[in-house]
Amino acid sequence: MGATVVLASHNAHKLEELRRILGPLIPGIELIGYDGPEPVEDGLSFEENALLKARAAAEHTGLPAIADDSGIAVDVLGGCPGIFSARWGGPARSDSANVELLLWQLSDVADDHRQAGFVCAAALVMPDGAQATRLGVWPGTVLRAPAGAGGFGYDPVFQPQGETRSAAELTPAEKDLLSHRTRAFSALAEEIRERVDGAESVAN
Template identity: 75%
Template sequence: MSRTLVLASHNANKLVELRAVLEPLIPGIELVGYDGPEPVEDGLSFEANALLKARAAAAHTGLPALADDSGIAVEVLGGSPGIFSARWGGHARDDRANVKLLLEQLSDIAEEHRAAGFVCAAALVTPEGHEVCELGVWQGSLLTEAVGENGFGYDPIFMPEGERRSAAEMRPEEKNLVSHRTRAFTQLAPAIAELLGE
């Protein structure tokens, strides 16, 4: 059986990160990028949107598809930006605009009330319609300014629990051990291995 799966994302950073997470868990897996149309993400949860993307990629390519939907959930904002994280600062999916707006919204919030978590739903969908979805959460708090050059998205303002650095100050291999995406896909790995006949 082919060990090739497609990652339903046009984000090259995500493909690199996910390969680093999955290859040690499932040796020999081949994860390829997706160049097909993106579905409208009109789900009302991370899980719903991850499944939408995986279904579209599986249907377009004929390969088993992996997808994730992730974002940051801020406690004092009732879980927002949540599923709207990628376009929080506007429709352009501009990381800097998203971070800037979120920092402005929290400018008067004391440190002890800045709890947040990165959330990731990881989905596996086969062309035959088999579906599995797992959720991973990386808890922490939000800084008052962006720090660090690694990572992407909200990494520069997120300080994980037990850390004195932002996620953007962590080396990629450090982040890959503990991130929300790692947690979700680690939980999904047994279903992927079973699909591949392991």
């Protein structure tokens, strides 16, 4: 029987995306969803918040757990919104409010100074407490207005480096090849294989 890893998220879309990304990289390891309690994300970095989520899922399920924490970091804003990306626009925590505030903050910033990056920290926590993190960054710039109906979050206002389209105008397959989440979890894949397969061998 193959090994199982739990994704520490209640987001079905994220589970589907990570299955696409990790499927070819960790063959024989099943990635399942999580329905347990979520911790307060009070870490001061993407890595800390990803570890908080993965640790909670590993403790609750007794299974190896992976998690991510991600957001957009704008150079001229000193790396903000950063870890506050999901709630940048206020308590409503809506994508539209977040994007609207960010565009207002950058309204007087020239095109040459709108550099930003999507950042993702991917974390693995084993039931014995062993852990690992990897960081992925997708560089680009912030557009002046939303473009595209795909994606979510800040995708409509993020133009990846080397692209003429926004992230929201890319197909899911194109985004999977380039995204910060792909970069982070691709870097973590070897660690997942070694630790999870090793734990499975010991258990058997």
